[in-house]
Amino acid sequence: MKKEQKTSVLYKVEQTIKEYRKMSQKNISDVVCDITVDQCLLLIFLNDNAGYSQKEMAEFLFKDTASLTRIIELMVKKDYLKRNMNDTDRRKFNLEITAKGKETIQLLQPVIQGNRQTALQGLSQQEIGLLDSLLSKITSNCKETK
Amino acid sequence: MKKEQKTSVLYKVEQTIKEYRKMSQKNISDVVCDITVDQCLLLIFLNDNAGYSQKEMAEFLFKDTASLTRIIELMVKKDYLKRNMNDTDRRKFNLEITAKGKETIQLLQPVIQGNRQTALQGLSQQEIGLLDSLLSKITSNCKETK
DNA sequence: CGAATATAATTGATATATCAATAAGAGTGA
DNA sequence: TCACTCTTATTGATATATCAATTATATTCG
Numbered sequence: 001m002k003k004e005q006k007t008s009v010l011y012k013v014e015q016t017i018k019e020y021r022k023m024s025q026k027n028i029s030d031v032v033c034d035i036t037v038d039q040c041l042l043l044i045f046l047n048d049n050a051g052y053s054q055k056e057m058a059e060f061l062f063k064d065t066a067s068l069t070r071i072i073e074l075m076v077k078k079d080y081l082k083r084n085m086n087d088t089d090r091r092k093f094n095l096e097i098t099a100k101g102k103e104t105i106q107l108l109q110p111v112i113q114g115n116r117q118t119a120l121q122g123l124s125q126q127e128i129g130l131l132d133s134l135l136s137k138i139t140s141n142c143k144e145t146k
Numbered sequence: 147m148k149k150e151q152k153t154s155v156l157y158k159v160e161q162t163i164k165e166y167r168k169m170s171q172k173n174i175s176d177v178v179c180d181i182t183v184d185q186c187l188l189l190i191f192l193n194d195n196a197g198y199s200q201k202e203m204a205e206f207l208f209k210d211t212a213s214l215t216r217i218i219e220l221m222v223k224k225d226y227l228k229r230n231m232n233d234t235d236r237r238k239f240n241l242e243i244t245a246k247g248k249e250t251i252q253l254l255q256p257v258i259q260g261n262r263q264t265a266l267q268g269l270s271q272q273e274i275g276l277l278d279s280l281l282s283k284i285t286s287n288c289k290e291t292k
Numbered sequence: 293c294g295a296a297t298a299t300a301a302t303t304g305a306t307a308t309a310t311c312a313a314t315a316a317g318a319g320t321g322a
Numbered sequence: 323t324c325a326c327t328c329t330t331a332t333t334g335a336t337a338t339a340t341c342a343a344t345t346a347t348a349t350t351c352g
Contacts, residue, residue, distance in 0.1 A: 009278045010266075016159055036308085038307080054330075116154055131281075212303080212338095235300080299348070300346085300348095302343105304342085305340100308340105310337085311334100315330100322326105
């Protein structure tokens with residue numbers, strides 16, 4: 001493989017997130033069999049943050065509103081979430097976490113914590129901060145030219 | 147949003163790659179209308195590296211063999227690639243880039259270069275090296291626990 | 293050689309990503 | 323109030339991700 005490609009750090013960003021997601025999914029599946037990484041993140045997001053519209057949630061989670069609609073749909077089917085009407089704006093829904101959803105959060109929260117710790121093992125706080133700022137720089141470079 | 151989540155650098159890795167892919171797709175589509183980022187990467191990979199099996203290519207490109215099969219299938223349909231029999235191992239194919247594929251590479255190579263430059267603008271070689279090594283560390287942390 | 297095993301690629305099923313189009317409701321101004 | 327515009331969410335179409343199962347071919351070993 002050509003050196004230039006092999007060493008493009010953007011390849012490595014892609015590789016990193018894929019490995020992280022793979023590990024995460026595996027550890028999640030060991031505890032809760034019918035939930036995906038993305039569903040899990042949504043569940044935890046909802047638990048920590050109430051009152052956002054789907055559009056806002058999509059932004060926080062870096063997802064398209066279309067994707068989020070479908071993720072929610074599946075989670076409603078699997079009885080993790082419930083849609084309630086929003087009285088002040090009937091285009092929106094209030095998402096409610098079901099009892100099953102809440103139990104699941106209890107099971108998964110430590111798994112997520114563990115995944116993050118595992119992934120970042122051996123990196124100092126300073127290194128993590130640096131990584132964060134370099135990635136932010138790349139992100140804003142990409143956004144500018146859009 | 148809870149501080150802990152907002153600041154997890156792993157979120158940022160995900161955000162970064164998504165923004166990069168979005169920008170890349172936009173710039174690619176401006177030049178060649180019917181090709182995706184992944185198809186483009188495969189095309190350029192094949193141009194630079196001949197003789198790998200699909201399994202090997204999948205590893206280089208961080209893809210599943212199933213995904214790669216489907217990407218190739220679409221590219222054959224769109225006349226970017228051609229499958230030829232491999233005489234020594236009939237399970238494998240030799241992928242050949244068509245004339246259309248070769249023209250397309252000429253058009254896209256500078257776009258890809260430009261995308262990378264744009265994304266990494268303002269980062270020193272040293273910073274890029276650091277980013278690379280931090281990501282490598284995370285990747286190997288994730289692989290270990292699998 | 294021939295049976296068992298291993299490997300390469302494909303296929304099926306389901307989830308997510310992305311863009312475009314649409315539907316339904318909210319807001320605004322004449 | 324009503325027409326126009328904007329926003330939110332959904333839906334459709336297509337591409338990719340992932341896992342499991344399958345097919346076809348290679349390899350290995352008795």
